Amino acid sequence: EDQVTQSPEALRLQEGESSSLNCSYTVSGLRGLFWYRQDPGKGPEFLFTLYSAGEEKEKERLKATLTKKESFLHITAPKPEDSATYLCAVQRGNTPLVFGKGTRLSVIA
Amino acid sequence: EPEVTQTPSHQVTQMGQEVILRCVPISNHLYFYWYRQILGQKVEFLVSFYNNEISEKSEIFDDQFSVERPDGSNFTLKIRSTKLEDSAMYFCASSKERAxxxxxxxxxxxxxxx
Incomplete structure (x- = not known):
């Protein structure tokens, strides 16, 4: 069974304080790893897809990296508007995405 | 930017009643999904739909649930006889490719x- 574990469950940062979120996965035949952002009461919003170990993707203050066992979402100099829950999901072959529980990020001004 | 539209945004129903949740996927997408999220828990897969038939479903998607694409734009999830434990956020999703x-x-x- 595919497993996705995200840590920490919650993270509180001061504005400008950089940090990383972790997504560990157990998937045989990973097709892709996806990062989403979810605001309260809203649907997940697509951020990145990573396909192979060593790959990196960047978008504004976010950078996602991938190894054979885990992915990191690095947040550089976060702002209060980056506060959200960040979800990691994996895809094996053509199967639907399987999500982790997410990391709830709060950035305090 | 193209959006997936869901209606209604909120639905309150009596236990045992039937509900239909509606979705309009992005027009050039071919693969459609329903997920649910119980408060405080993770986003869980229910069912995927392609070419007018179910392509995959989870253990959650039992006989109480059904999906339909009644016309060229709408995609619906029906729960026949709702239970208290069906209370959740239900998300529709669409994709251009399967993977x-x-x-x-x-x-x-x-x-x-x-």
Missing amino acids: NYGYTFGSGTRLTVV
Whole structure:
């Protein structure tokens, strides 16, 4: 069974304080790893897809990296508007995405 | 930017009643999904739909649930006899490809069964 574990469950940062979120996965035949952002009461919003170990993707203050066992979402100099829950999901072959529980990020001004 | 539209945004129903949740996927997407999220828990897969038939479903998607694409634009999830434990956010998603492509999610329908 595919497993996705995200840590920490919650993270509180001061504005400008950089940090990383972790997504560990157990998937045989990973097709892709996806990062989403979810605001309260809203649907997940697509951020990145990573396909192979060593790959990196960047978008504004976010950078996602991938190894054979885990992915990191690095947040550089976060702002209060980056506060959200960040979800990691994996895809094996053509199967639907399987999500982790997410990391709830709060950035305090 | 194209969006997935879900209606209603909130639905309150009596236990045992039937509900239909509606979705309009992105027009050039071919693969459609329903996920649900119980409060405080993770986003869980329910069912995927392609070429007018179910392509995969989870253990959650039992005989109480059904999906339909009644016309060229709408995609619906029906729960025949709702239970208290069906209370959750229900998200519709669509994708252009089956793999290697991020899903676009709607804003969800909050279903409350009382």
